[in-house]
Amino acid sequence: MLEARLSQTLLLKKVVDALKEIIAQGTLDCSDNGLELQSMDNSHVSLVALSLASDCFEKFHCDRNVSLGLDLKSLGKVLKCANSDDAVTIKAVDRPEKITLSFESDGKERTADYELKLLNLDQDHMEIPKKDYTCYIQLPSSEFARICRDMSMFDESLTIACSSKGIRFSAKGDLGTANIQLNAGTAMDVSIEVQEPVTQSFAGRYLNTFTKATPLADRVKLYLSEERPLLVEYPIEDYGHIRYYLAPKVNE
């Protein structure tokens, strides 16, 4: 059985907000090590992977691996019933048909329990090879969100060009063109490591969806290589991450 307690529901709210616009449903795999979820969006253009280590939780007990098929909209609705600073305990039995979420206010003046039905989902797990990327950028997550938002006014397609000179985001559409260049520096705290320059185009609406994870982390990491999907990683303190993978657009 699984029993996992977080001292604040806020983290779970942020995680579900970061997932629910890219995937409607997903299977949360629970083990002694913690929680993991991996799922592609319906169009098979992007993939999201969540990892939360057991030590993220105030209490974590999982004596047998259990998979929870979750409808994320429904989970989001349940989480709306809780205050951000309520403690939350997630419970599931072995081979569960439902999970229980219990919320406790500070001092346990108010407790609320919700049962959520689980789904039987087909699990397509992708094998992602662990190769090094040729470009690695770290920047404030709010800046990345701003760039994605501003660029999407111009075109659906956003080009990222990374070289030793810096990283350049550009879009060209009916309105005109937009170019944003970021250079490595300490004021905004941008770091850029480039082994080989990369230029790739991506669908802006997916990047904008990834930025729903902005409240989870102050910094975001971008990993690029020619002919490979982009990896956008939001660390969750020292406990894990949300990673988004996005297939590039290619010229015919």
Add this chain to the structure above:
Amino acid sequence: TPIQNDLTEYYSLV
């Protein structure tokens, strides 16, 4: 115009 590639072009299902 560039076409959107599929993620399964890069990664395989296990």
